[in-house]
Amino acid sequence: SSDEEQPSSSTSLPPESHFIGRREDIVRAGRVSRLLNGCRDVLVLHHQGQLYAMDLRCYHAGGGLQHGDIEEFNGKLCIVCPWHKYKITLAEGEGLYQAVDNPLVRPLQTEWRSKGVKQRVHQVTEVRGDVYVTLNTRSEDVESDRYQTHKYRTDSDPT
Ligand code: FES
Helix, strand or coil: CCCCCCCCHHHHHHHHEEEEEEEEHHHHEEEEEEEECCEEEEEEEEEEEEEEEEEEEEECCCCCCHEEEEEEEEEEEEECCCCCCCCECCCCCCEEEEEEECHHHHCCCCEEEEEEEHHHCEEEECCCEEEEEEEECCCCCCCCHCCCCHHHHCCCCCC
């Protein structure tokens, strides 16, 4: 629709891209999850005209992020894990937390800080209304990697 902002669309697809669905179907659903490459549960979500992709299972203890609310903290859009309310930035997968500046000062002053990238985010590409995800294969460990095991695949793989 005309009030939908179009994300940067590209005409060429990165290698190893996985077709997720038509943009309008993802926008309608809000969120979809897919098992990609038979090994990785990925959440694709639409928020305010943008599409994002990240590991489905929260880095903290494996909570399903498909049920998380999206809120802004410190000027950054985050998904809030439904299990223990950890906040994860949509664009970078950073864990945000509120730190107390000085515990001796009352009332306590808090500020948002980043724990660094904790949730692996993946690349979304759109070509003529088709949405693809390219897995982020950077080799540094990201904490959410540890939930990519058989134990946690049952949600998106009903067989
Ligand atoms: Fe996500 Fe604990 S599992 S906050």
